[in-house]
Amino acid sequence: MAAMACQQLSVRLTQAPPVALLAFRGLRTTPCALKNVRAGVPKATVNRNKPLTYEQAQAPYRIGVTKGWNSWNTSNLYEEGFDGRAAELTFDDLVIRKFMKGTWPGLLASEVIVKRRHNLIVVAALVFRQMPARKLYFLVGYSEEMLSYLMKCPVKLEIQTVEDRNDVVFKKI
């Protein structure tokens, strides 16, 4: 008798789970936090007096929508970059940006734009007019020469000067 009752109980257990377990069945999901769009977004100050350029004011997810790329080359186009050229070019762009930041300390008014046509590298940037023109011309020649040796191809600097620091301010946060 006892064995029969035990068998019935086991059958019932396998057929239907206890009521307490029913609450935990099914796929459980959590709401999307959307926290992965925060990178590259500058933090606002209390007094709202932190100047931002247009480039800094647009969040990274707006690249290709409200602002363009800072590196222009063919390696990321469709059916290109099959031989690992994209990685090389990206690293070279990084080196160029580091070099420009160090060679033009506190003078750069914008991001360094690196454009490539065939084997020519065009480096474009906005520069403050803090230095005498003579020194700026020296820096242009120096940078072109050094980068040409580093990149092993002709490098052209296309620099444009900006009168005042406020000229490149797009908004203040």
Add this chain to the structure above:
Amino acid sequence: MCCLRRLSVVHLRLVCLKLDKNGPKREYSRSAVLCSRYKQEKRIREVEEEFRTFKIPGLKTETGVKRTQRRKMPVPPPRYQQMPVDQDWTNVWPAATTFKWSAVPFPVRQGYVETVTENEGVIPSKYANAELMKIPNFLHLTPAHIKKHCAALREFCTEWPAGLETDQACQKHFPVEVETSDYCFSGPSIRDPRARTITVKVKLSDLDLDYHARDKFVRLVGDRFKPDTGEVIFTTDRCPMKKQNYDYAMYLLTAVYHESWKREPWEAEKTEEDMEKYFWDISKSRKTVVALLQNIGEIDKESAAPEEKKLQHLPEDTSEEKLIAHSEVVKYRDAVSDLRNGEESQEALERYGDGVRRLLNIQGSLS
């Protein structure tokens, strides 16, 4: 201050020890020690006498030293303000460069403004606009530029050869078409592995082939033959260089052409099942028709009156060669071949029906 003194004493001791090691110069070194000690004590006294001020971090006094303003360099006005209206634009913008606001005479704005707080609600103008510097411009490819390019290139051009005015003429005189590709990209190298591929196209009708050779050619090249255009397309990319692949494609074309003209002994073993299409001459239909007509002819010979003959058109001599050349049989043969080889159509079917009725003298029609 006590700490500072102790440090200076330790320092002096170290100096003494160092100097003592130099034996013979002891007298000189002692005076040097005295001198340096005097200097140290004087410095300490100066520090002690000065009244130390309490500095609050972050507080800026109004009486601070004002930074001297750097004299601003005179900058010439932008070029677009001095341009004449009828200038030659190709002299201003001779080659591809980054957008330069000072040389572009038209107003242009680029950017996206969401609220009034951004750039006072106005889309950023061309001055100091990095967005305009990023995007490629075509200010070096205006119609005036293109005209100059064409004028410069004209002296390197040769006249178009006479007799090749139309595409048909080109096709006739140059039946072999070779396709190659060169790739331009941004990188320090001009090599691209995709450039090695060669495509050679030739129309099968331009090759000198008989029926057997054409059939063998098509069988040899397989799916390289496109029946809808009648072209044979060889694509080679197995060699590393373009020239090698071209040579290989030409070798393939030559080899297939000569191979298709060869007649191997085993090709004679081709039976009706191996045929690429219906041949009436080796079909069972021919044997049946010949046997049937010969049978009817024999029956007709026995009948006395010519009016009672079943088939009036049948020749006297009912040998196989004569029957095959007989006009009604030829019509029947063509009708059957068309029906089997061509596409199915009402006309072909009716022609076949008529052929059968006239061959066997069947009166009336089914339709």
